[in-house]
Amino acid sequence: FGALVSGLTCAQLRDEAVRRALFDLWIDRGVILFRGGEATSEMHVELSRCFGEIEPHPFPESSEPGFPDLVKIKYYPDDGTYYDVGGEERGGWLPWHSDLIYTDRINRGGILRPVQLPQSLGMTGFIDQIGAWERLPAALKQQIEGLHIVYSVDMDFSRQLFAHDGNLRCIRMAKSGLAIARRMWTYPRVVHPMVFTQAETGRKVLNVSPGFAEGILELGGPDGDALLREVIAHCTDPATAWFHDWRDGDMVLWDNWRVLHCATGVPPDQTRVMQRTTIRGDYALGRKLDGAARP
Helix, strand or coil, X not given: XXXXXXXXXXXXXXXXXXXXXXXXXXXXXXXXXXXXXXXXXXXXXXXXXXXXXXXXXXXXXXXXXXEEEEEEEEEECCECCEEEECCEEEECCEXXXXXXXXXXXXXXEEEEEEEECCCCXXXXXXXXXXXXXXXXXXXXXXXXXXXXXEECCCCCHHHCCCCCCCCEEEEECCHHHHHHHHCHHHCCCEEEECEXXXXXXXXXXXXXXXXXXXXXXXXXXXXXXXXXXXXXXXXXXXXXXXXXXXXXXXXXXXXXXXXXXXXXXXCCCCCEXXXXXXXXXXXXXXXXXXXXXXX
């Protein structure tokens, strides 16, 4: 999975054939690195519109002031969530996850762009879930088809059962994260299938996000937790991941319906600031756990 597009300009995006080719490449490869072209906020937004409408993030604390189409993802030494990750302190660390999986309408994708890079670390990892399904043992495939995972909002990943291996401790929560945590119980739990089919190609996707997962809907308790952990161990194999080491001017697009991503974090005394768009989408397979009909 993955592709590189070099030297793209905003003027080229006026050509509908270019936009269509970029969209088709995205569906085929899942992740595109744009490098050596224009990388302004305007280009960031216009490029995102090649792949769908842009929607605001459901958490207003994440919005970039003055740029409603951009989400600000930041870690500052004096404000930002940081963890002890297996004995190493990492600011802005994020586990493998799908964006907005804790809502019933998962956004289609996003484009991430650096604003201020740290001196060390700060990589973003990507794993293709179509490839993960293809690598999954046949017995596991049979077990999970037709099953669903329950997801919920919790900004403290150390409290999540499936987001880490047990060696994670939250040292400090970002101010924005604390604001979200205060109202976490107002967000309903949601359900998504563990497997679905990519509409454009007919390929199956392993639809499992370790971050925000609570367990398997149809199989609660130790048996369900053990099955989910076994699947997660397969779909987050680091040997199958691409960890992008950012350069100024890079932009990375990923298909959020088929690609997991994570953040390695940075040393807690360094700064990392990124901007991201949220590309609207609804694969129409998620629902609220209370069973209410989708509007």
